[in-house]
Amino acid sequence: MSGPVSRGSVDLTDCDREPIHQLGLIQPTGFLIAVTADWIVLHVSANIGRWLGVEPDDLLGHPLARVISGEALHTIRGRLQVAHINGSVERAFGLRLSDITPVCDVAVHLSGSTIVIEAEPSEGDGPQDTGSLLRSMIARVQNTRGFDAFCREAARQMRALTGFDRVMVYRFASDGAGEVIAESAVHGIGSFLGQHYPASDIPQQARRLYERSWLRCITDVNAQPVPVVPALDPLRQPLDLSLSLLRSVSSIHVEYLRNMGVSASLSVSILRHGKLWGLFACHHRHARSLSFERRTTAELFGQMVSLLLEGREREQESQQEAQARRAHVRIMSMLADSESPLENLLTFGAELRTLIDCDGFACCIDDQLHLEGETPTREETQAVMRFLHRTPPSKVYRTDELGAVHPPARDFTERACGLLAIPVSRTPRDYLVFFRKELVRTVTWGGDPTKPAQYGPNGPRLTPRKSFEAWKETVRGRSKPWSELDERNAESLRVTLLEVVLRLADVAGRTRKEATERQELLIAELNHRVRNILSLVRALVRQSESGAETVQQFASIVAGRIEALARAHDQITADNWGPASLRVLILAEIGAYLSPKSERVRLTGPEVMLAPQAFSVFALVVHELTTNSAKYGALSDSGGWVEIDWSIDEGGRLLIDWQENGGPPVRAPTRSGFGTTVIERSLPHDLQGEAEVSYALSGLRARFMIPARFVTIASSLPSGGRRSLPMPDADFSIGGPVLLLEDNMIIAMATEDVLLSFDASRVNTASGVRHALRLIEEDPPVVGVLDVNLGNETSLAVAERLRELGIPFVFATGYGESAAVPERFSTVPVLKKPYGSDQVAQVLASVMGQASIAS
Numbered sequence: 001m002s003g004p005v006s007r008g009s010v011d012l013t014d015c016d017r018e019p020i021h022q023l024g025l026i027q028p029t030g031f032l033i034a035v036t037a038d039w040i041v042l043h044v045s046a047n048i049g050r051w052l053g054v055e056p057d058d059l060l061g062h063p064l065a066r067v068i069s070g071e072a073l074h075t076i077r078g079r080l081q082v083a084h085i086n087g088s089v090e091r092a093f094g095l096r097l098s099d100i101t102p103v104c105d106v107a108v109h110l111s112g113s114t115i116v117i118e119a120e121p122s123e124g125d126g127p128q129d130t131g132s133l134l135r136s137m138i139a140r141v142q143n144t145r146g147f148d149a150f151c152r153e154a155a156r157q158m159r160a161l162t163g164f165d166r167v168m169v170y171r172f173a174s175d176g177a178g179e180v181i182a183e184s185a186v187h188g189i190g191s192f193l194g195q196h197y198p199a200s201d202i203p204q205q206a207r208r209l210y211e212r213s214w215l216r217c218i219t220d221v222n223a224q225p226v227p228v229v230p231a232l233d234p235l236r237q238p239l240d241l242s243l244s245l246l247r248s249v250s251s252i253h254v255e256y257l258r259n260m261g262v263s264a265s266l267s268v269s270i271l272r273h274g275k276l277w278g279l280f281a282c283h284h285r286h287a288r289s290l291s292f293e294r295r296t297t298a299e300l301f302g303q304m305v306s307l308l309l310e311g312r313e314r315e316q317e318s319q320q321e322a323q324a325r326r327a328h329v330r331i332m333s334m335l336a337d338s339e340s341p342l343e344n345l346l347t348f349g350a351e352l353r354t355l356i357d358c359d360g361f362a363c364c365i366d367d368q369l370h371l372e373g374e375t376p377t378r379e380e381t382q383a384v385m386r387f388l389h390r391t392p393p394s395k396v397y398r399t400d401e402l403g404a405v406h407p408p409a410r411d412f413t414e415r416a417c418g419l420l421a422i423p424v425s426r427t428p429r430d431y432l433v434f435f436r437k438e439l440v441r442t443v444t445w446g447g448d449p450t451k452p453a454q455y456g457p458n459g460p461r462l463t464p465r466k467s468f469e470a471w472k473e474t475v476r477g478r479s480k481p482w483s484e485l486d487e488r489n490a491e492s493l494r495v496t497l498l499e500v501v502l503r504l505a506d507v508a509g510r511t512r513k514e515a516t517e518r519q520e521l522l523i524a525e526l527n528h529r530v531r532n533i534l535s536l537v538r539a540l541v542r543q544s545e546s547g548a549e550t551v552q553q554f555a556s557i558v559a560g561r562i563e564a565l566a567r568a569h570d571q572i573t574a575d576n577w578g579p580a581s582l583r584v585l586i587l588a589e590i591g592a593y594l595s596p597k598s599e600r601v602r603l604t605g606p607e608v609m610l611a612p613q614a615f616s617v618f619a620l621v622v623h624e625l626t627t628n629s630a631k632y633g634a635l636s637d638s639g640g641w642v643e644i645d646w647s648i649d650e651g652g653r654l655l656i657d658w659q660e661n662g663g664p665p666v667r668a669p670t671r672s673g674f675g676t677t678v679i680e681r682s683l684p685h686d687l688q689g690e691a692e693v694s695y696a697l698s699g700l701r702a703r704f705m706i707p708a709r710f711v712t713i714a715s716s717l718p719s720g721g722r723r724s725l726p727m728p729d730a731d732f733s734i735g736g737p738v739l740l741l742e743d744n745m746i747i748a749m750a751t752e753d754v755l756l757s758f759d760a761s762r763v764n765t766a767s768g769v770r771h772a773l774r775l776i777e778e779d780p781p782v783v784g785v786l787d788v789n790l791g792n793e794t795s796l797a798v799a800e801r802l803r804e805l806g807i808p809f810v811f812a813t814g815y816g817e818s819a820a821v822p823e824r825f826s827t828v829p830v831l832k833k834p835y836g837s838d839q840v841a842q843v844l845a846s847v848m849g850q851a852s853i854a855s
Contacts, residue, residue, distance in 0.1 A: 418479025652708030660699030
């Protein structure tokens with residue numbers, strides 16, 4: 001920073017005004033050239049002569065082609081085109097700029113209309129297969145369970161990639177302050193995990209730069225920076241180095257890092273929805289240089305982690321929002337059933353508190369005040385309501401520090417410190433108010449955040465604090481903050497309540513009319529279905545007579561078919577709130593008519609899941625088709641069969657074809673009954689789908705289309721081996737050492753993680769038979785996982801030894817069903833690669849006696 005500094009008035013927030021993107025300095029590890037749109041040199045770094053053999057005065061104002069070869073310029077122009085499209089920094093690796101220049105890694109970007117070219121000597125230490133490395137790193141991060149484990153593994157992988165002494169995941173709060181939420185560090189360097197840092201430690205303009213540029217590398221804080229010459233262009237403007245990879249470091253930041261004992265650093269942004277969420281902050285105690293290639297890999301890893309993090313947080317938010325939606329639906333249902341919804345709001349206090357987490361609740365309708373839970377007194381609450389009259393009448397109001405805006409609230413912080421108010425109407429000013437009490441908490445800071453700035457040795461300039469020892473602060477007068485989800489739920493409730501206010505009479509009348517129509521429809525459907533069920537039971541009894549030789553056999557056949565019919569009925573009426581299998585739906589419906597002759601219905605199609613609405617509608621359609629087929633169609637005699645085929649078209653729609661064959665001749669019905677109406681009109685009316693039924697003499701044919709929004713393609717579940725295995729107990733635990741025989745290191749490491757997640761005390765890994773046999777003698781395992789083929793040998797000798805000792809084991813193989821396993825081991829379960837943790841748990845539980853048969 002520059003300019004006079006008034007003693008006694010400065011603090012670290014002055015750093016927010018430092019133009020760190022226009023310092024006019026770069027780090028000495030490389031050089032910089034800035035050219036105009038027609039490739040005339042506008043700026044160069046002062047060290048250009050060391051690299052290109054031409055001093056700045058001899059290069060400024062001349063074409064760049066004077067010192068850069070045509071082939072190199074062609075490559076740079078190509079990368080610039082990509083940078084122009086993406087608005088980013090593009091790189092070229094291993095480029096020879098001229099005959100006297102060493103092979104360099106080059107970065108190019110646009111700064112306004114100026115083309116900025118940066119180069120560093122190529123160190124050649126980049127990963128040989130960046131794609132495989134990144135896939136492995138991302139896979140290990142993806143396989144973690146829980147948010148904390150996700151962040152820890154991400155920090156661990158970044159440290160393995162960069163080789164820095166310490167890598168932290170640093171998360172920003174809404175006010176710009178930060179917290180270290182995960183850390184991976186070498187032994188003895190100390191830990192910053194869990195410590196908080198004020199917003200001034202990473203000033204506002206630095207946070208903005210992190211949003212524009214994913215990566216910031218400081219090779220050596222003690223290196224002498226190199227100036228960019230000239231400092232100003234002909235228009236008296238400095239060169240904007242916002243996206244520069246070599247941009248030098250603010251002197252204050254240099255001192256900050258020195259005070260932390262850091263000589264080199266690397267920062268990789270973590271963005272969420274395009275906004276800065278946090279950083280990978282990498283520190284090294286000594287100077288450390290990373291090539292462009294390795295920095296690029298770190299940047300790509302940061303981008304992928306950002307996407308994964310966004311997915312993890314979206315998944316958590318979706319679960320919370322789903323829970324809130326269910327509570328919201330319950331509240332709205334109760335309001336809709338009430339003749340005076342607003343007057344009866346106070347009776348819904350428990351449901352409202354489920355929707356928005358709080359310690360107390362107040363409802364003020366027509367000057368009638370209702371209090372529930374931990375709240376201010378009636379008089380104090382009425383004063384709060386008068387305060388709320390001064391807030392905008394059409395917005396949700398929230399604060400986690402009520403005493404700061406309403407001073408009388410400082411007297412009841414132990415009962416109500418945070419407030420979220422939903423205006424229900426404009427006149428009178430009615431409110432729903434949610435209170436949260438004071439949350440006294442201790443925050444651990446990395447040094448005293450309020451410590452005043454001091455003057456440095458070079459005159460009137462700011463010097464950052466020198467102590468980063470943990471400093472604890474007790475925070476009072478604030479509640480647990482209201483989240484964005486809380487505000488969205490409140491706004492949704494506000495809009496709905498206003499709808500109730502504006503359309504109360506109309507909604508009540510329409511609701512009563514719809515309820516009456518719905519009741520009439522349900523009665524008609526119930527009558528129809530009861531008649532069908534009674535007729536079907538009678539037909540089942542009659543059709544079962546011919547196949548039974550004894551009374552007991554007859555009773556068994558009839559009972560089995562009636563139970564199948566009951567299961568089909570349950571499948572239709574079950575309260576299923578999640579997607580359900582189309583195949584299971586069809587099998588449940590037709591099960592009552594198949595008995596042992598399952599070949600009479602042939603199903604072909606992928607595993608498809610239907611959303612609850614579509615599932616219940618189509619279940620009724622299948623029921624009617626099956627009932628009709630059993631009464632009049634292919635399933636009404638012993639010779640017919642039904643073919644049901646389904647597929648997904650290019651638009652994601654589900655196409656279903658029902659074809660009956662071999663039954664009695666079919667004639668179109670002379671009248672359209674309830675069943676025919678359900679088949680032909682349910683999908684078009686309820687789902688905006690399609691239904692087409694044709695009555696050919698050879699058999700009924702029906703074609704249906706269900707829109708894509710109701711359809712999900714499900715992955716087929718692996719068989720888990722050559723025999724069906726029971727599911728493991730919910731508390732399945734290995735509880736001892738495991739022998740893992742696997743010749744592929746990557747697979748072995750991944751399998752180790754799975755085994756340890758099921759409470760294996762340790763995993764003894766071997767890549768060959770001799771090593772495995774020695775491990776068995778030294779540390780007998782409780783179970784073994786043996787790869788069948790180990791290159792030039794097999795694991796059968798190890799299997800024999802484990803069998804001799806009575807130790808259970810399973811095989812693993814990439815050959816699937818063709819694995820060469822001798823007959824004597826035919827009962828041993830086989831894990832077919834690739835396998836996941838569920839399959840591992842299933843086969844291990846089966847051999848360790850910890851499995852249960854699913855009902």
